[in-house]
Amino acid sequence: MPQLRVAVAGAGIAGLTLALALHRAGIDCHLYEQAEHLTEVGAGVQVTPNAARLLHRLGLRERLRAVAVTPRAIEMRRWDDGGLLKRTELGDLCHRRFGAPYYAVHRAHLHDALLSHVPPEHVHLGARLTAVTQNTDAARLHLSDGTTVTADLAVGADGIRSVTRQHLAADRPRYSGQTIYRGLIPAARLPHLTADPRVRLWFGPGRHCVCYPVSAGRQVSFGATVPASDWGEESWSAPGDRAALAAAYQGWHPDVTRLIGAADTVSRWALYDRDNPGRLSAGRVAVIGDAAHPMLPFQAQGANQAVEDAVALAACLAGAGPGGLGAALHRYERVRLPRTTRIQRQSRANATTFHLADGAGQRRRDAAAQTSPGLEEHAWLFGYDAERAATSSRSRRWN
Numbered sequence: 087m088p089q090l091r092v093a094v095a096g097a098g099i100a101g102l103t104l105a106l107a108l109h110r111a112g113i114d115c116h117l118y119e120q121a122e123h124l125t126e127v128g129a130g131v132q133v134t135p136n137a138a139r140l141l142h143r144l145g146l147r148e149r150l151r152a153v154a155v156t157p158r159a160i161e162m163r164r165w166d167d168g169g170l171l172k173r174t175e176l177g178d179l180c181h182r183r184f185g186a187p188y189y190a191v192h193r194a195h196l197h198d199a200l201l202s203h204v205p206p207e208h209v210h211l212g213a214r215l216t217a218v219t220q221n222t223d224a225a226r227l228h229l230s231d232g233t234t235v236t237a238d239l240a241v242g243a244d245g246i247r248s249v250t251r252q253h254l255a256a257d258r259p260r261y262s263g264q265t266i267y268r269g270l271i272p273a274a275r276l277p278h279l280t281a282d283p284r285v286r287l288w289f290g291p292g293r294h295c296v297c298y299p300v301s302a303g304r305q306v307s308f309g310a311t312v313p314a315s316d317w318g319e320e321s322w323s324a325p326g327d328r329a330a331l332a333a334a335y336q337g338w339h340p341d342v343t344r345l346i347g348a349a350d351t352v353s354r355w356a357l358y359d360r361d362n363p364g365r366l367s368a369g370r371v372a373v374i375g376d377a378a379h380p381m382l383p384f385q386a387q388g389a390n391q392a393v394e395d396a397v398a399l400a401a402c403l404a405g406a407g408p409g410g411l412g413a414a415l416h417r418y419e420r421v422r423l424p425r426t427t428r429i430q431r432q433s434r435a436n437a438t439t440f441h442l443a444d445g446a447g448q449r450r451r452d453a454a455a456q457t458s459p460g461l462e463e464h465a466w467l468f469g470y471d472a473e474r475a476a477t478s479s480r481s482r483r484w485n
């Protein structure tokens with residue numbers, strides 16, 4: 087059977103995971119990344135069991151164990167007195183229940199771990215995609231240096247401002263009205279936050295703050311949202327003003343103000359998402375990760391869903407060959423759309439729930455939190471096996 091050739095735009099978490107999964111499936115895959123050097127922003131990412139199990143299967147278990155932290159619990163607290171609203175046990179309980187751990191990891195460490203498993207000759211840097219074209223025989227990536235790459239399938243893993251996505255939808259990124267300050271702090275400055283590792287969140291009117299240890303416990307990553315109605319679309323991130331951040335959290339619990347005060351530098355990001363395009367492929371073009379369904383980070387699932395997409399697409403393509411491409415992409419879309427649509431909606435809904443002003447709505451939220459089933463509440467999310475879902479879809483008839 088002739089071998090399938092796949093060309094991927096973007097070497098972020100989605101693109102690298104796809105390259106690795108396809109490489110392991112024996113499918114030819116090349117990555118085209120606009121950056122001259124691969125560097126990741128200094129911030130943390132929570133890798134939940136639904137993605138951790140897939141990354142383990144791809145050979146990253148030891149690497150992740152070495153660099154990640156396994157938090158014992160997620161704690162949600164009130165903004166002013168720090169009162170506990172909800173505690174979800176993680177640690178060994180989570181690992182046993184879902185067969186994979188919950189990790190907190192520095193983004194650069196996850197990125198490096200993926201990159202180290204992809205053959206370097208398949209990663210092309212300084213290769214900016216300007217357009218994708220296709221006909222019945224092939225897809226073509228047009229790069230800014232004038233060269234063209236021909237493949238059986240073009241995959242857009244080119245993030246929220248995807249060029250590839252233009253084949254699927256004519257929409258634009260949607261500003262959420264929220265910005266987020268992010269930073270990394272040496273753990274020695276905040277020993278009480280690393281000795282008993284937890285994901286800690288504080289909810290308050292119009293904003294929330296989250297932190298967790300990363301880098302094998304050497305650093306604490308934090309994110310603190312601040313609403314802003316006037317963020318222009320031309321710049322997505324900027325150096326943050328520590329004084330402005332401190333002012334935005336004045337009057338919050340000392341654990342929060344001390345955390346913010348311990349950061350030497352912060353960066354500030356505008357938070358955007360996009361509507362789900364309703365499809366994930368068009369002819370010989372497919373999208374994964376943020377190119378497909380960028381979501382607000384209020385459920386910590388963007389990178390996890392990127393990993394799920396990549397592994398599911400690779401499973402659908404495995405054994406397909408060029409002749410089976412259409413059916414394989416159809417399966418990918420049928421498996422991934424319902425799940426990512428649900429998670430994207432939930433992430434938007436959390437933007438409201440997390441930021442309720444003190445009052446009746448907030449009291450209802452907090453009362454509901456007290457009766458939460460804890461870890462079981464996340465069974466649909468953490469217990470899902472994207473590879474198995476994609477593989478079993480092969481034997482299922484779609485109407």
Ligand SMILES: Cc1cc2nc3c(=O)[nH]c(=O)nc-3n(C[C@H](O)[C@H](O)[C@H](O)COP(=O)(O)OP(=O)(O)OC[C@H]3O[C@@H](n4cnc5c(N)ncnc54)[C@H](O)[C@@H]3O)c2cc1C
Pocket residue numbers: 095096097098099100101118119120121130131132133213214215216243244245246247248249266268309355374375376377381383386387388389390391392
């Ligand atoms: C504050 C914040 C916190 C978050 N926390 C979490 C979390 O805890 N857990 C979680 O799962 N997710 C989290 N996310 C979401 C997560 O970061 C993203 O969903 C994830 O990084 C998406 O990966 P991606 O590879 O699809 O896109 P990206 O990471 O955006 O990568 C896209 C790549 O494509 C390249 N590219 C772009 N355009 C072109 C082009 N034209 N030609 C060639 N290359 C191109 C880019 O340079 C980049 O390397 C968070 C996001 C934010 C903003």
